[in-house]
Amino acid sequence: MSFLDEIDNEARDAGLNRAVALADTPPIFDWLVTTFSFQGISDRVARDYMHKHGTASWSTIAASEKNAPSCPKLRSYWHFEGCRYDKTSFTCAEPDHIDACALPRPHLRNGRLNQTAYSLFLFVRDLANNDLVGWIDSQLDGAKGSTKVELEAARQEALIGPLRNVYGVSDKILMMTLSTLLIGVREHRPLWLETGTAMIAVDTLVHNFLHRTGILQDCDSSHAYGAACYGPGGCAEIIRTVASRIDTRALNPVFPQRFARYVQNSIWRLCSLDGLNFCNGNRIDDRQACQIGYCHLYQRCDRIPLKSQKST
Template sequence: MIDAVARGDTGPVYDWLMTLVPLQGISDAIAFGYAEQHGRATWAAVVAALNASPSCPRLASYWAFADCGYRKVAATCAEARHRPTCPLPTLPLRKGGLNQAAYSLALFIRDVCGGDFIGWLDRRLAGGDPGIGSSNRSQAMRAVVLGPLTSIVGVSDKLWSMMLAELLLVADPNRERWVTTGASMIAIDSLVHNFLHRSGALHRFGAEHPYGPACYADGGCADLIEGLAQRVDAREFNPAFPAVFPRFVQHAIWLWCAEWGLNLCNGRRIDDTDRCQQIYCPAYMGCDRVTLHVVLQGPPTSK
């Protein structure tokens, strides 16, 4: 990825993104296992298919592709008469929504980015940069790239935040705007949301909400983590880190909860119908231990 960004080569970046796009609604192990067995979408294959001028009008442009609606199991789409010759269903991905994501992303790069995804990121960040020293600089640059990308079919804002955090933080340390923006990318999954609920953070800040789009709304999980990051100097953990590092704080919470991390605060370890009883947890005394699920009791029986 570092070499590809240095060369301005979009293909490897697309291929890397499409290894992560399937990580939605299913465990990482299952997603990666399926891809290893059946294959992935590649830039070379999708671009070649688009260059062959397929008959389906949905593949004419990024803007025409909306509402393709392809479903793998049902073998249906919005353009049934073009489906027998359409290249989109031939991708060996786990479900139709992923096939749509592969073509939607490729069309976005071709039509919106002019075939140069790396250059597009540079231009968007430069155009959205209010200047070093601005209080909302990272948020402004984050918005100018996330806004257009979240319109790509089949890729959630959470996943874009996760993927861009890795790409922007690692690909080129000399691209200061990339590093600053990547450090601010926050991915809220159910583990992070549930931690903020169980620990009492959502209640304390009057931010209680169900997991989902509200996590990214004003006053939601992402805002709380960003506020926490303002109070944590990440350089104490690594001098090379930026002082304010929301992605680092979010990832630390995720590691606290995930089975692949410390595995302390997740639904497999806690009976969510009662207050957490893990007295050996290092955070036990400072945690509100809020019940995640309410057990609904039936109506009282008459005597």
């Protein structure tokens, strides 16, 4: 099964093609919230928890909002900042309203996910006018750039920039999730495909691969994992440059010519426990050079330790 097949299966199972064709926001919202729930934990654990306890949904949150919640934090997307709901202690920034509040009712894995679900709902309601498809179309149509690279970056920022302020979502999870959505419904929106294939999700595995191989050092771009990965000369830019030199149609004729998301995903698969399980902290002592001599990249890899050892 190819990378595109995996995306297509997910889009089909979630009903995203139909939802986009009909501009039906609730199924898209439900899928986004479910996908966000995979942050910070293994997919298996997250999936088992959701199977047992369920997920947040547009219909449930919308119904609770119709009852005019008393909490001032739920009045609008802008009021929601600083909710601070904590599931374990059952506390928040407005304790006088928490007993009647609907936000804690979805039995999610932690309180941050409850906040994410409501923050995203309020974003879609108040900024996107309940129309995620129309909002995405408008954001992409309004992006400008004098070159293809600038236009790609502008389109990504047009989506990621506003959503970056939704509580609890990082650039990485936004890139991963939106790229799947944009690529998965490509038959309905060719422009979405162009944007989705150019998105790059940098996690610690991808960053550490670029460090260990010496690519960051050779590009004079050594940096810690974090925001710098998406900055000038960072991990994303390096992968994008490499991807521009690879015609992925030679690997699969149904792929687009340039497919940065696929290149990034290939690096991730090389490293991931769920993939080839090569370049990661389980196989390599972070304080020493990699010793996996049978790796195809071994002779060309700089094998730089992830952590420098301090002399004693």
